[in-house]
Amino acid sequence: MVETILSRNFDAILEVRHLIAIILACLCGLAIGYERKSRNKQAGIKTHVIVALTSALMMLISKEAFLDTSKFDTARVAAQVVSGISFIGGGIIFMRDKKISGITTASGIWATAGIGLAIGGGMWIFGVVCAAVVVIIQLLTHESPLKAQNRQVSIHCLVPDVTIMQKLYDFCHLEEYQAIQVEAKELEDGQFELIVRVEHEEEIVRWIHSKYQKVETVQFEWDTFEVLPVSNGVQTIRYNLSVKGTFNNIPETVIVIDFRMKTKDDIPSMKHITMNNKPSILREGTLYYYE
Secondary structure: OHHHHHHHOOOHHHHHHHHHHHHHHHHHHHHHHHHHHOOOOOOOHHHHHHHHHHHHHHHHHHHHOOOOOOOOOHHHHHHHHHHHHHHHHHHHOEEEOOEEEOHHHHHHHHHHHHHHHHHHOOOHHHHHHHHHHHHHHHHHOOOOHHHHOOOEEEEEEEEOOHHHHHHHHHHHHHOOEEEEEEEEEEOOOOOEEEEEEEEEHHHHHHHHHHHOOOOOOEEEEEEEEEEEEEEOOOOEEEEEEEEEEEEOOEEEEEEEEEEEEOOOOOOOOHHHEEOOOOOEEEEOOEEEEOO
């Protein structure tokens, strides 16, 4: 009796098709997610793979699981997938300084869900082509990640004496780089693990000048940097590294630059630089925007 129930509706070929559909959906999600991760976006490989897999799975269930009922609607489950993805996308989009960010990533998740539904519905070639189109569009409309990060350097080494840090600073100074994050950890064997992240100061100054033409020079205080989490009210969605300084050789001025980072250990990138506050000057104990 049990064997009859278990084997009555089993179709090996159909199960293989289902497995192939799930694998194809995961690969499409992987391709889209990898492109997003390479740009340090909120949703990366894991999110897109899970969305694609779940969408394909829900479509397969919608098509196959209710065949033994007299009335069933295959579109009902698929429609709920679209509604569920809307909540995920809404959590990625947020506004800061009157600028909306996360729209492309949210749209990518929505497209990934659609691709998963298409593959789960049996339209394998159509789903794969759509995934390829999404990835190609994202690649063609963005600067290459390697090109965007060619001004950042991360130095990670083991040394017997922590005083070698000064040599790293000298090297960075000769190459016109500035250390913006330094970590030194003492290991059990008496060695020190050094992690130094540096950024090209001239590129930062040029970027600031392009936004505020009256800022000619910047005197960064690199020891003021701090990394703080940024929350959407529910969970931490990214981190922000800020560095303070003065400009135009005026001690009363204040300038703060910010780098958006996916994790607190990321290397700050010029691609994710921003300024949450305008350059200011202190007059009679009050900060005014520098005009």
